[in-house]
Amino acid sequence: MENTSGEGAGTGDKFWKDCERLLYTALIAYLWQEAPPEDQNIPTMIEMLEMCRAKEEDEDYQNAVDILFEDLEREKPDCLAAKQYRKFKAAAGKTLKSILISCAARLAPFDIDELREAMLYDELRLDELGDRRTAFFLIMSDTDSTYSFLSAMVMYQMFNLLCEKADNEYGGSLPFQVRCLLDEFANCGKIPDFQRLISTVRSRNISCMIILQSLTQLSTVYKDHAETVIDCCDTLVFLGGKSVKTTKQVSEMIGKTTVDTQNTSESRGQTGSYSLNRAILGRDLIDPSEIGRLKRRECLVLITGLPPFRSRKYPAARHKRFRETADGGAPLFDIRSAVRRAEGEDFLGSVTAIEEAQPEEPGASP
Numbered sequence: 001m002e003n004t005s006g007e008g009a010g011t012g013d014k015f016w017k018d019c020e021r022l023l024y025t026a027l028i029a030y031l032w033q034e035a036p037p038e039d040q041n042i043p044t045m046i047e048m049l050e051m052c053r054a055k056e057e058d059e060d061y062q063n064a065v066d067i068l069f070e071d072l073e074r075e076k077p078d079c080l081a082a083k084q085y086r087k088f089k090a091a092a093g094k095t096l097k098s099i100l101i102s103c104a105a106r107l108a109p110f111d112i113d114e115l116r117e118a119m120l121y122d123e124l125r126l127d128e129l130g131d132r133r134t135a136f137f138l139i140m141s142d143t144d145s146t147y148s149f150l151s152a153m154v155m156y157q158m159f160n161l162l163c164e165k166a167d168n169e170y171g172g173s174l175p176f177q178v179r180c181l182l183d184e185f186a187n188c189g190k191i192p193d194f195q196r197l198i199s200t201v202r203s204r205n206i207s208c209m210i211i212l213q214s215l216t217q218l219s220t221v222y223k224d225h226a227e228t229v230i231d232c233c234d235t236l237v238f239l240g241g242k243s244v245k246t247t248k249q250v251s252e253m254i255g256k257t258t259v260d261t262q263n264t265s266e267s268r269g270q271t272g273s274y275s276l277n278r279a280i281l282g283r284d285l286i287d288p289s290e291i292g293r294l295k296r297r298e299c300l301v302l303i304t305g306l307p308p309f310r311s312r313k314y315p316a317a318r319h320k321r322f323r324e325t326a327d328g329g330a331p332l333f334d335i336r337s338a339v340r341r342a343e344g345e346d347f348l349g350s351v352t353a354i355e356e357a358q359p360e361e362p363g364a365s366p
Contacts, residue, residue: 020103020106022088027045029079034081053100054096057093073086124154126157159201163200172203174205177207179206214246236253238299247292250291253308257284299311
């Protein structure tokens with residue numbers, strides 16, 4: 001809902017969002033409590049939503065979903081699903097119809113068969129990312145935001161599942177660090193409660209590397225919480241740019257220094273005079289205009305507990321293992337061939353078995 005409200009959504013839409021949330025919660029709770037595991041998914045919820053009907057002229061009209069919840073309320077009147085649906089049905093027929101239209105408009109992308117199929121079952125195993133060395137790529141369009149809500153849902157669920165697993169199974173910290181490289185972070189959807197997650201996941205051995213074009217992008221998506229997100233980052237690397245807000249904020253983070261000034265004044269004439277004034281003034285260590293003119297090969301690095309420093313960017317092509325990357329000429333990994341080779345087996349299990357059978361050599365590529 002955070003990612004499908006549109007840019008023009010304001011506080012006036014809160015009533016309709018709250019009503020939608022009541023219906024979604026009721027349907028999801030019903031599926032969680034009453035449906036078999038294979039039906040506990042978003043497509044089934046949408047099918048139930050499509051069976052919901054409301055008539056303005058007939059307040060007593062009952063659709064198929066009303067009958068389901070009526071039976072549920074008779075058996076379990078105090079369950080979450082029954083309570084939420086009861087509150088939803090408190091609205092009048094005309095209001096119910098408007099809420100159902102809002103739900104249909106929000107869930108319109110799920111009319112695409114491929115998208116529904118992708119949500120039928122779980123094949124990502126997000127809760128296993130911290131159990132072994134794993135590379136997980138989530139690639140979304142950075143020019144079209146239609147499906148941004150999907151990437152936001154995946155990442156939000158990933159953070160919560162991993163934190164829960166770290167607390168319940170590993171004593172608070174995952175055995176393998178989960179490092180999230182969030183490139184084009186402002187274009188991959190808004191992760192709900194991210195300002196809270198980024199401040200707590202580090203204790204579970206989870207880290208986030210946020211990559212942005214400018215800090216203004218972060219403010220656009222997370223608004224008042226953008227400052228909190230920045231404050232929770234231990235290291236800031238500025239690679240260049242001319243955004244006024246970004247350069248000003250980086251300059252303020254770097255801080256000030258003191259400079260000695262000397263002013264002289266001399267007057268000539270019949271009664272000439274001469275004066276010399278010295279003062280210590282503060283100025284930015286590097287002002288925003290200087291940051292905006294930073295050379296392409298330079299960067300600014302701010303690490304908590306250390307003085308900020310100006311450095312040269314490391315040329316990745318000079319790294320001794322650059323040849324092991326695709327850009328360095330190494331062959332691309334063919335996932336389809338790997339799946340075919342592992343046909344009939346659990347793919348992740350077979351990969352783990354291969355890794356365990358091969359002894360690691362010093363400096364070997366993972």
